[in-house]
Amino acid sequence: MALRTPxxxxxxxxxxxARRERRERRPRPSATGARIWTWLTLPGTVxxxxxxxxxxxLVAAISFGTTDELxxxxxxxxxxxxxxxxxxxxxxxxxRSLGYALLTSVICLLVxxxxxxxxxxxxxxxxxxxxxxxxxxxxxxxxxxxxxxSVLLSDDGPVLRVLRAVGLAGAHTKILNTGFGVIAGLVYxxxxxxxxxxxxxxxxxxxxxxxxGRDLYGGPLxxxxxxxxxxxxxxxxxGVVLVFLPAMGDFVSAQFMGGPNQIMIGNLIQDKFxxxxxxxxxxxxxxxxxxVLLIAMFGYLRRARKDEAEASR
Amino acid sequence: MVVLxxxxxQKSLTVFKGFSLRWYEAFFxxxxxxxxxxxxxxxxxxxxxxSVVLGVALALGLVRNKGRLxxxxxxxxxxxxxxxxxxxxxxxxxLFKGLGIxxxxGTVMIAEITFSISYVTVILRSxxxxxxxxxxxxxxxxxxxxxxxxxxxxLPALLPAILASAVLIFALVFDDFVLAYFTTGVxxxxxxxxxYSAIRFGVEPTINAVGTLMLAGSxxxxxxxxxIPRLFGRRGGLDxxxxx
Numbered sequence: 001m002a003l004r005t006p007x008x009x010x011x012x013x014x015x016x017x018a019r020r021e022r023r024e025r026r027p028r029p030s031a032t033g034a035r036i037w038t039w040l041t042l043p044g045t046v047x048x049x050x051x052x053x054x055x056x057x058l059v060a061a062i063s064f065g066t067t068d069e070l071x072x073x074x075x076x077x078x079x080x081x082x083x084x085x086x087x088x089x090x091x092x093x094x095x096r097s098l099g100y101a102l103l104t105s106v107i108c109l110l111v112x113x114x115x116x117x118x119x120x121x122x123x124x125x126x127x128x129x130x131x132x133x134x135x136x137x138x139x140x141x142x143x144x145x146x147x148x149x150s151v152l153l154s155d156d157g158p159v160l161r162v163l164r165a166v167g168l169a170g171a172h173t174k175i176l177n178t179g180f181g182v183i184a185g186l187v188y189x190x191x192x193x194x195x196x197x198x199x200x201x202x203x204x205x206x207x208x209x210x211x212x213g214r215d216l217y218g219g220p221l222x223x224x225x226x227x228x229x230x231x232x233x234x235x236x237x238x239g240v241v242l243v244f245l246p247a248m249g250d251f252v253s254a255q256f257m258g259g260p261n262q263i264m265i266g267n268l269i270q271d272k273f274x275x276x277x278x279x280x281x282x283x284x285x286x287x288x289x290x291x292v293l294l295i296a297m298f299g300y301l302r303r304a305r306k307d308e309a310e311a312s313r
Numbered sequence: 314m315v316v317l318x319x320x321x322x323q324k325s326l327t328v329f330k331g332f333s334l335r336w337y338e339a340f341f342x343x344x345x346x347x348x349x350x351x352x353x354x355x356x357x358x359x360x361x362x363x364s365v366v367l368g369v370a371l372a373l374g375l376v377r378n379k380g381r382l383x384x385x386x387x388x389x390x391x392x393x394x395x396x397x398x399x400x401x402x403x404x405x406x407x408l409f410k411g412l413g414i415x416x417x418x419g420t421v422m423i424a425e426i427t428f429s430i431s432y433v434t435v436i437l438r439s440x441x442x443x444x445x446x447x448x449x450x451x452x453x454x455x456x457x458x459x460x461x462x463x464x465x466x467x468l469p470a471l472l473p474a475i476l477a478s479a480v481l482i483f484a485l486v487f488d489d490f491v492l493a494y495f496t497t498g499v500x501x502x503x504x505x506x507x508x509y510s511a512i513r514f515g516v517e518p519t520i521n522a523v524g525t526l527m528l529a530g531s532x533x534x535x536x537x538x539x540x541i542p543r544l545f546g547r548r549g550g551l552d553x554x555x556x557x
Contacts, residue, residue, distance in 0.1 A: 036459050038382060041374030044367040044430055045386040051427040053389055055404035058411055073407075139531040141488050143505060144524030147512045241395075249397025252490070256512070266399050273403065273495070286403045290396070297395050 056290075063284035073279040081284035090268065094288065097264040100179070101247040104186040105194075105240045111187065112194035112239065117228070120202035121210075131199055138192035143252060149188050150256045153181060177259035185253030193242035201235025202228075234307070241300055248293060265289050336522040343519060346507060352418055353504040357487040360425035365479045367426070368433025369471070373463070375434065376441045393431040401428055402495030409496065416498040424496040425489065429482045436481075440474040441467075473541055480538040484531050 066076045084090060115134065123130045138145070153159050153175040163169035175181045209231065213223035251266030265285060272282030340346055375387055393401065405424040409416060444467065452462040468475075490505040497506055504523065511520045 036463070037374045037377040038380075039374075040370040041378050041382055041386050044371030044374075044434070045382065045389070047367055048386075048389050048393075048427065048430060051405065051408065051423060052393060052401070055408035056400075058407045059400075059404045062407055073410075136532055136535075137528075139484075139488075139535055140528040141490075141505060141508065141524055141531075143490055143508050143512060144520070144527070147520075148524075245395060245397055249399040251399065252509075266397075269399055269403060273406065279407070282403065283407065286400050290400050293395065293397065 059283045059286050062280050063287050065280040065283070067278060067280060073283075078280070081281045084281060085284060085288050090285070093263060093265055093268055094292070096179075096262075097248060097266070097289075098292065100183055100186060100264060101244050103183050104190065104247045105244045107183065107187050108191045108194040108243045109236060109240060112191055112198050113236070116195055116198035116202055120199050120205075121207065127203075131195075134195065135192055142189060146185055146189060146252055146256050149185060150176060150181075153184060153257070176257055177262070179258070179262050181257040182254050182262045182264070185257035186247045186250060189250065189253055190243045190246055193246070194239035197235045197238040197242065198232060199235075201232040201238075205231045234304070237300065237304060237307075241297070244296065245293060249289060336519050337526075340519050340522045340526070346504070346519065346523065348501045349504040349507045352421075352501040353487055356418065356421050356425060356493070356503060357483045359422045360429055360486045361479050361483045363422070363426040364429035364433050364482055365475060368430045368478070369437055369475055371430065372434045372437035372441050373467070376438060377446075390431050390434050393428065394435070398428070398489070398491035399495075402492050405492070406495045416496060418498070418501070420496045420498070421493050421503060424492050425486045428489070428492055429486060432482060432485070433478045436478045437471065437474055440471055444470060476541045477538045480534050480541065484534040484538070488527070488531060 061075060062073050063081050064076060064078055065073050065081075066078045067073055085094075119127050119130050119134070151157055155174055155176065160169055160173065160175060163173070164171065175184065205228070209227050210223055213227040214220075218226065249266050251264060251270050254262050254264045254267050265288070269282050269285050269289070272278045272285065276282075371386065371390070375383055375390070378386075401424070405420070405427070406416075409420050414420060448470075449462045449466055452466045453459065457465065488505065489503075490509060493503040494506050494509065497503055502510075504527070508520055508523060
């Protein structure tokens with residue numbers, strides 16, 4: 001049990017030099033030694049290949065399929081489902097989902113940034129307790145939270161009653177069944193995914209940089225813009241991805257907080273699989289969603305790599 | 314909000330009329346909900362065990378396996394992390410239907426394991442990479458076989474991270490709705506799916522009680538996940554965020 005604390009090699013950051021050093025020092029693995037790593041890798045790889053990769057390929061295949069009289073999916077070479085994606089009705093939903101998800105990411109960033117900033121840099125020794133107090137309520141079940149939120153924002157719920165009392169809302173102002181309501185739901189649902197990486201980035205930030213900015217006669221605003229913001233950009237980027245991905249695929253918020261004019265792509269997919277029984281079309285929609293996300297992720301990763309390359313220069 | 318109304322004496326969801334435990338009592342007398350709770354616990358436990366075994370093995374293999382298999386495995390490990398649950402749900406549903414498998418507790422377990430392996434692997438991989446391979450080699454110089462070195466040296470060193478990821482997976486799976494919704498049979502249904510139907514078709518205050526109990530459970534688990542590495546006297550385990 002003395003080996004619980006593994007000894008680290010020279011460079012704990014595992015920079016290129018340390019990695020090279022480690023590789024050179026390690027003796028060539030014997031044939032039997034290498035085989036054990038293959039045997040360890042195989043079960044998980046096979047599992048993921050069957051239940052993840054193969055099933056995704058099946059979704060792609062079914063999206064070219066048709067349904068028989070019973071509504072069961074059949075394989076085929078039908079392009080109708082993919083063509084349907086260009087149908088204005090579906091295209092609008094796609095565009096709306098993208099808009100909602102992007103707005104949600106931006107609002108989450110605007111909400112989470114000051115919170116993370118205040119806690120990480122100004123809460124002193126209470127910061128761990130404080131961030132825990134902020135994050136813990138988000139561990140309640142997502143559905144239950146979304147439901148509670150919809151009660152709070154309902155037409156005669158406490159939020160609107162207060163807003164009416166102070167004159168910020170008219171008698172007919174609604175939050176539920178509007179796009180704003182759906183976005184409010186998504187923000188509440190996923191803002192914690194923004195707070196955590198931002199908080200981590202700010203905690204790691206070298207606060208002497210801020211002092212240096214002040215010493216160099218940067219005002220608070222300039223210091224913030226040219227020191228704090230660039231130092232936390234990676235955290236913000238990670239947060240945007242962590243919020244955008246689930247927001248784009250969500251269907252609960254639109255269902256609880258929105259009306260028929262606020263449905264998102266997730267609602268369409270759910271409908272095709274559980275109510276409409278048009279699995280091929282549902283599969284085509286799923287593929288479209290996946291394609292949008294892959295493109296977005298690809299763009300983000302390229303950007304992040306460029307940032308990293310610049311930072312290391 | 315939900316917590317508050319779970320203690321409401323009246324059935325109203327907007328007016329609070331005094332403290333009461335009647336909805337908790339109702340929950341513990343509701344056989345359907347208790348059945349769902351049982352199923353959710355079962356699914357979470359199996360998914361936890363399955364994904365930890367597969368995920369830890371994969372993490373060990375991936376770090377040391379630089380061949381083509383390692384590259385492929387490393388790639389398909391990352392994709393689930395950027396796939397929204399609804400896509401995984403649709404894919405699993407189609408696969409089970411395609412293979413002619415009736416949806417039941419087992420299908421939920423399989424889908425949840427698939428969803429969880431990536432998390433375990435990502436958490437464990439950085440820990441494995443931080444280990445010094447020389448320690449293992451020293452054990453083998455002292456006469457241990459490769460397998461013994463792994464079991465007696467490497468795994469104990471990884472234990473805190475393994476336990477932490479196990480607890481995390483349990484909490485994630487227990488709370489998961491989307492995947493469970495797509496892969497569950499009709500009866501029994503996981504707790505989250507029951508909550509969903511309950512909310513959609515008229516809410517019973519019992520649901521507030523269930524929600525509060527689940528929150529208490531999640532907090533305990535997350536606290537445990539964070540505390541485990543500390544109990545073992547060293548930092549680390551849940552470095553998901555910093556990715557170090």
